[in-house]
Amino acid sequence: MAVNLTAPRAQDLLPVAGVRLGVAEAGIRKKDRKDLLVVELAAESRVAGVFTKNRYCAAPVIVCREHLAGESRIRALVVNTGIANAGTGATGLADARATCAAVARALGVEARAVLPFSTGVIMEHLPVDRLVAGIPAAVANLREDAWADAAAAIMTTDTVPKAVSRQVVIDGVKITVTGIAKGAGMIQPNMATMLGFVATDAAVGHDTLQDMVRFVADRSFNAVTVDGDTSTNDSFVLVATGRAGNPRIVGEGTAEFTRLAECVLEVAQILSQAIVRDGEGATKFMTLVVEGGATREECLRVGKSIAHSPLVKTAFFASDPNLGRILCAVGNAGIADLDPARVTLHLGDTLVAEKGGRAAAYTEEQGKAVMAPAEITVRVGLGRGVESATVWTCDFSYDYVKINADYRS
Amino acid sequence: MAVNLTAPRAQDLLPVAGVRLGVAEAGIRKKDRKDLLVVELAAESRVAGVFTKNRYCAAPVIVCREHLAGESRIRALVVNTGIANAGTGATGLADARATCAAVARALGVEARAVLPFSTGVIMEHLPVDRLVAGIPAAVANLREDAWADAAAAIMTTDTVPKAVSRQVVIDGVKITVTGIAKGAGMIQPNMATMLGFVATDAAVGHDTLQDMVRFVADRSFNAVTVDGDTSTNDSFVLVATGRAGNPRIVGEGTAEFTRLAECVLEVAQILSQAIVRDGEGATKFMTLVVEGGATREECLRVGKSIAHSPLVKTAFFASDPNLGRILCAVGNAGIADLDPARVTLHLGDTLVAEKGGRAAAYTEEQGKAVMAPAEITVRVGLGRGVESATVWTCDFSYDYVKINADYRS
Numbered sequence: 001m002a003v004n005l006t007a008p009r010a011q012d013l014l015p016v017a018g019v020r021l022g023v024a025e026a027g028i029r030k031k032d033r034k035d036l037l038v039v040e041l042a043a044e045s046r047v048a049g050v051f052t053k054n055r056y057c058a059a060p061v062i063v064c065r066e067h068l069a070g071e072s073r074i075r076a077l078v079v080n081t082g083i084a085n086a087g088t089g090a091t092g093l094a095d096a097r098a099t100c101a102a103v104a105r106a107l108g109v110e111a112r113a114v115l116p117f118s119t120g121v122i123m124e125h126l127p128v129d130r131l132v133a134g135i136p137a138a139v140a141n142l143r144e145d146a147w148a149d150a151a152a153a154i155m156t157t158d159t160v161p162k163a164v165s166r167q168v169v170i171d172g173v174k175i176t177v178t179g180i181a182k183g184a185g186m187i188q189p190n191m192a193t194m195l196g197f198v199a200t201d202a203a204v205g206h207d208t209l210q211d212m213v214r215f216v217a218d219r220s221f222n223a224v225t226v227d228g229d230t231s232t233n234d235s236f237v238l239v240a241t242g243r244a245g246n247p248r249i250v251g252e253g254t255a256e257f258t259r260l261a262e263c264v265l266e267v268a269q270i271l272s273q274a275i276v277r278d279g280e281g282a283t284k285f286m287t288l289v290v291e292g293g294a295t296r297e298e299c300l301r302v303g304k305s306i307a308h309s310p311l312v313k314t315a316f317f318a319s320d321p322n323l324g325r326i327l328c329a330v331g332n333a334g335i336a337d338l339d340p341a342r343v344t345l346h347l348g349d350t351l352v353a354e355k356g357g358r359a360a361a362y363t364e365e366q367g368k369a370v371m372a373p374a375e376i377t378v379r380v381g382l383g384r385g386v387e388s389a390t391v392w393t394c395d396f397s398y399d400y401v402k403i404n405a406d407y408r409s
Numbered sequence: 410m411a412v413n414l415t416a417p418r419a420q421d422l423l424p425v426a427g428v429r430l431g432v433a434e435a436g437i438r439k440k441d442r443k444d445l446l447v448v449e450l451a452a453e454s455r456v457a458g459v460f461t462k463n464r465y466c467a468a469p470v471i472v473c474r475e476h477l478a479g480e481s482r483i484r485a486l487v488v489n490t491g492i493a494n495a496g497t498g499a500t501g502l503a504d505a506r507a508t509c510a511a512v513a514r515a516l517g518v519e520a521r522a523v524l525p526f527s528t529g530v531i532m533e534h535l536p537v538d539r540l541v542a543g544i545p546a547a548v549a550n551l552r553e554d555a556w557a558d559a560a561a562a563i564m565t566t567d568t569v570p571k572a573v574s575r576q577v578v579i580d581g582v583k584i585t586v587t588g589i590a591k592g593a594g595m596i597q598p599n600m601a602t603m604l605g606f607v608a609t610d611a612a613v614g615h616d617t618l619q620d621m622v623r624f625v626a627d628r629s630f631n632a633v634t635v636d637g638d639t640s641t642n643d644s645f646v647l648v649a650t651g652r653a654g655n656p657r658i659v660g661e662g663t664a665e666f667t668r669l670a671e672c673v674l675e676v677a678q679i680l681s682q683a684i685v686r687d688g689e690g691a692t693k694f695m696t697l698v699v700e701g702g703a704t705r706e707e708c709l710r711v712g713k714s715i716a717h718s719p720l721v722k723t724a725f726f727a728s729d730p731n732l733g734r735i736l737c738a739v740g741n742a743g744i745a746d747l748d749p750a751r752v753t754l755h756l757g758d759t760l761v762a763e764k765g766g767r768a769a770a771y772t773e774e775q776g777k778a779v780m781a782p783a784e785i786t787v788r789v790g791l792g793r794g795v796e797s798a799t800v801w802t803c804d805f806s807y808d809y810v811k812i813n814a815d816y817r818s
Contacts, residue, residue, distance in 0.1 A: 053741075054737060054740035054741050055739070055740040055741075055742075055744065055745075055747040055748075055749060056736045056737055056739060056740030056749050056765075057740070084733075086733070086737075087732070087733055087736050087749075087762065087765065087766050087767065088765070088766050089750070089764050089765040089766030090764075090765070091766070092765075092766065121733070122732075122733025122734075122736070122737065123732055123733045123736070123762070123766065123767050227718075227719045227720065228717070228718075228719070229718050229719070229720050229734075229737060229738070229741065231737060232733075232736075232737055232740060308637070309636075309637075309638055310636045310637070310638065310719070310805075310809070310813070311636065311638050311813055314809075314810055314813035314814045315813070315814070317810070317814050318813075318814035320814070323496070323531075323532055324493075324495070324496055324530070324531025324532045324641075325531075325638075327465045327496050327531070327532070327641075328463060328465055328495075328531065328638060328640060328641050329638070330464070330465060331463035331464040331465030331466070331641060332462075332463050332464075332638065333464075335464060336464075338464040339464075340464060340465050340496075341498070353496065353532070355498050355499075356465075356496065356497070356498040356499070356501075357496050357497050357498030357500070357501065357532065358496065358532050396719075396810060397810065397814075398807055398810050398811070400719070400723075400810070401723055401726070401805060401806065401807050401809070401810055402807070404719070404720055404723035404724070404727075405723045405724070405726045405727035405729070405806075
């Protein structure tokens with residue numbers, strides 16, 4: 001049961017000029033479900049991506065990195081669900097390349113202009129014949145207004161499709177940003193995978209788009225966690241078709257970069273937070289704000305340390321204001337010279353800890369009142385500087401264990 | 410329900426000459442239970458310790474570090490359960506010092522010759538008056554053969570007391586090593602704490618003992634994990650009374666050092682593994698052997714990455730040979746240049762993965778057979794060098810969530 005998350009309405013998802021999407025049933029792992037998505041991109045599109053840091057990265061991730069290297073001109077994305085094509089050795093790599101080649105043939109582009117993505121079970125081989133056989137149907141379905149279909153087609157065991165659109169005016173030109181994402185919930189008792197695709201019709205320079213995807217990923221997909229397991233297939237791709245007609249945005253320092261990045265970031269944050277809201281067994285959505293750090297990186301580490309503590313997560317499940325567990329996680333974040341006497345901790349707006357101990361005015365009743373709702377904000381002040389970071393996570397419930405201990409089926 | 414763990418028999422615990430132990434009921438947090446332990450050490454004893462790296466370390470940890478600095482001559486340990494005296498600011502520090510002073514008065518030694526230890530609830534203040542009032546009774550009870558009582562008195566919500574003895578002959582002299590430990594199970598729904606005390610009658614030089622405690626801790630207490638939360642109070646102390654009459658052991662490279670260190674290590678491993686066997690909700694005991702590393706540290710990191718993955722732990726709970734989750738955890742250990750093509754994975758004696766994918770001869774039935782018992786060994790070969798490390802952990806069950814989501818009582 002997702003936390004405050006409903007499916008997007010198809011009419012709320014805005015087409016992005018230069019992006020067409022088509023889905024099909026390829027029978028990858030299960031019958032009678034859309035499990036194949038092809039995305040066609042206009043000729044002048046720029047594409048940038050960030051990928052999993054897991055050393056056991058999936059074959060499609062390896063191929064994506066190859067195809068994005070140098071002066072790449074990406075013309076299509078192809079996504080299958082059901083099989084992750086990870087832990088599949090040399091055969092998996094050949095399967096990913098064969099998939100790209102088949103999409104390239106169908107669209108009349110080069111194979112290296114295609115980026116492949118897979119999500120699903122690890123250590124099983126892709127039924128590449130069935131996948132290739134499904135491509136013509138997906139291509140025949142290509143439409144600009146198929147974002148809702150696309151969001152549904154990339155789901156594995158997500159309970160709610162994840163998609164959102166926003167618009168922003170830059171240099172007098174209305175720019176559209178639409179994105180879809182799946183998973184990270186790992187609700188299927190196998191390693192699932194996070195995929196995020198965001199497209200805009202803005203014109204953006206190649207290097208600038210790469211800067212933007214990193215900036216956005218660090219503040220959205222890289223700032224959410226369900227259970228701390230970085231999957232083998234994580235991929236976040238940002239497409240800029242240039243069809244809006246704005247002057248091409250070049251350089252990270254410009255006002256235009258900031259306006260577009262903020263709009264893309266809003267879309268990416270909504271999508272990444274949707275992944276947490278749909279996290280396995282989630283009953284609570286927590287926002288962890290860490291402030292007063294010497295660096296953004298150390299703030300992020302403190303946030304992740306809290307978010308990954310099973311003791312903190314079970315306390316949130318129980319709506320228990322168990323302050324000691326949070327302080328313990330702060331102390332475990334690996335900041336060697338952290339001074340607990342300068343750390344402050346707020347639950348919601350209530351100061352609960354300072355000077356190395358419990359705040360004098362704090363009462364357990366105040367803490368319980370903050371912990372009762374489904375959405376909870378925790379603020380940590382490190383007392384070391386002016387940097388900050390926010391991490392979003394969910395709680396740890398019986399259903400998490402149930403979902404992941406059920407045998408693979 | 411602990412995994413293959415039974416209480417030690419009092420007659421199996423060997424006295425260590427120069428060490429006397431006394432317990433008492435101080436009423437720290439609950440009535441009618443032994444919650445105070447005083448350990449008196451002979452005048453020539455050497456003591457070395459390692460303590461939590463958590464920056465929110467407890468007041469007694471701070472005092473222990475102070476009292477062990479320089480040419481310390483420690484004459485007593487004092488341990489209370491019920492309240493951890495962590496997250497208690499300046500008051501907590503004063504309480505820990507008052508405790509040392511009271512023990513010092515009772516034994517006729519200096520306050521800085523006393524090491525204090527606390528375990529229990531975080532962010533509550535120690536009832537120092539009741540603790541001090543209990544000290545005379547504990548001192549009146551001091552006996553050499555009270556190790557079983559001591560092991561029971563330091564329990565919080567452990568289900569089984571943890572104690573063991575071993576002997577070794579060094580330079581023709583029979584040396585005894587006896588140790589006790591508690592917790593890390595965090596079975597009480599508050600941060601609990603790991604405490605380990607090991608004593609030997611061997612004569613060991615001061616610096617050499619410090620080398621030995623680090624060597625042993627790295628291969629025992631630092632190599633076990635239940636849920637990845639390093640507590641605020643973790644302490645492991647090694648006492649050498651020198652009463653056995655062996656020539657004093659000086660220098661890490663000597664044969665005598667190695668013989669004693671191996672005996673102490675055996676005691677420490679049994680105690681630390683007992684903590685895992687008694688881990689919260691544990692139904693399985695896993696030994697993770699990581700070999701072929703470039704450094705011992707990277708092997709340990711791979712072992713901990715597997716041991717901390719909630720997806721791996723729930724799969725073990727389900728007796729599910731979910732190989733993808735283990736490979737994913739290997740890939741997440743932060744070894745930037747790890748080559749998955751060289752990694753091998755064994756479940757028990759069965760090769761299950763190699764060359765970046767599933768081993769050709771492996772069948773799911775083989776995997777299920779290995780996963781069925783309560784004790785499971787996983788071997789990872791990194792293919793990078795000759796170093797190795799072993800990590801011990803338990804699974805993640807419904808009861809883990811139940812235990813930690815129950816409200817503090």
